[in-house]
Amino acid sequence: MQARRQWITPHEWMIKPTQQTEWIEGQGILIWMAEVFSALGMGLYLVSIYLDNWWGALAAWFIIIFLKLPFHFFYLGRPWRFWRAIPPFTDAWKTSWIARGMFFTTVFAGLAMIQLITTYMLNHNMVSEAMIGPVTVLDYTMRLLAGLFALLTGIYCGFVMSYCKAVPFWNTGLLPIVFVVMGIADGLALILAVGLITGGVDFHAIEYASQWALILNVILIGTYLINASYTSATAEYSVMQLIRGKVARAFWIGVILLGILVPLVVSLLSIFVLPFMPLLLIFAVIAHTIGAFALKYCVLKVGIYRPIISRVPVH
Amino acid sequence: MKWGMVIDIKKCMRCHGCVAACRVEHFLPLHITWVKLIAYETEDGGVLDVTTYPVRCNQCKEAPCVDVCPTGASYQRADGIVTIEANKCIGCRYCVIACPYQNRTFLRKSSDPGYFPGYPQTGYEIKGKKLYPHQRGTTTKCNFCAEKIDYGLENGLKPGIDRDATPACVNTCQARALTFGDLNDPNSNVSRLIIQRHGKQLQAGLGTDPSVYYVDGKHGGNDNKAPEHAMTGSHIQHLSSVEDRAKELFPWLKRDNE
């Protein structure tokens, strides 16, 4: 007779490394989307104000207001209480990165809107002679401040995760840096798309900057993974899941191939070999954007908890 | 006062009594349990053993779930109990992610299909939802039966000693594996157990400083043993994890490799 197994283990998830699901499965997909659009919006805004591209800045503002925020909003269990997370309605910003992030995003939305208006007025000669000086000062101040808050809006997503000691793979100061550098590379890719539609973009210069951003990304991701492999057994387990386990396909095809190698090869070809080819650029932009989605997916997916009972081997 | 609990894992027999008592006390929705049992097998020289850790919110003194909560819905009371003000919770689930012990549960619609899915709610359920409303779209967890403690103190009772002021899971534990009391009082039952039997906290290295301690019975005496007559089938099943006893009690049970 087949032995009946009475020795059940009702909560195995607590003695083995267990993947977090709240922020990636089911409704958690919305968090993934919101995270991606935070990075895309931040990167595109920073690149746009640096290159003085009004359409790019507008697109970035739209991404943050009409994509990032709604995804966050609809994820909430009680969406209509969202205001409770925004200072001054909460004083939790002293410790909570979500409260800080809500503050950064709200301030960015306001400042960037003013910047878009002042830049538009200046670009279209809608300001009287006497007001040009003050409006220009206001415009530059807004660019500076909105740029700073765009950076904070992008970086806080990394801090939200890196604050969690429960998930060793995330619990490192490198995570926000990886997100910001990848976000800027995303911004460089998106500004190419904006340039293809509106013109007024120096493709060669952007490809050149993009190539360095991508190389920096490769170094950062490599450092991150090596660092994680040495911090704890659970973080190492996360790395294994990423490079050899369930998430490996998304990592190698999405992040490495489409997100980094394809755009890098296209950049190099555009700079050194080929003439300007819009179709190739479109292909690179699409590949890079898929890479942006894949990166956040992978990081969220391999968010694995430390086993609670440590006397049991990790794996 | 700082409330704390000591759990003797040598005594716990995995009867699930605490799980049930907590469910009844708080009218928990069908798919939510605040107290959980972790059981794992170990094999030593061919002898199998099962160890059970009853876990619930540790009411950490340095609670990451409180720090990350963006609205202040999660907060710590002066007596150390970490609790959630459901009306303030927006359901962002940051606390669920940040709890290293995975002791928080988000109450989604699918977790609350009624006690008899597909059938009308029973009178018990209807009353329960009024007495102890759990809000869908918010996060829930064990609160050390704070309402019982508050009631008891208001009425001059002593939590951990008087049943009406003591958590339901502690009251119900037939093996007397759970002890509740004031961690700030060096003479309390919990403080003495922690010192005498070298109480350990789960994941102490994370700096959360849990208020729930575990003693494994290997240190000190075993003077709080469950009475013979309190032994139930599940108790015996637990003891049966000592293999010879298992074969004796359950002759139809064979190990996988036999």
Ligand code: SF4
């Ligand atoms: S066990 Fe988890 S939910 Fe409870 S206080 Fe500690 S961190 Fe918070």
Ligand code: SF4
């Ligand atoms: S789910 Fe509720 S209790 Fe948890 S962090 Fe968010 S607002 Fe706070």
Ligand code: SF4
């Ligand atoms: S202390 Fe109260 S709320 Fe916590 S597990 Fe025990 S019965 Fe449930």
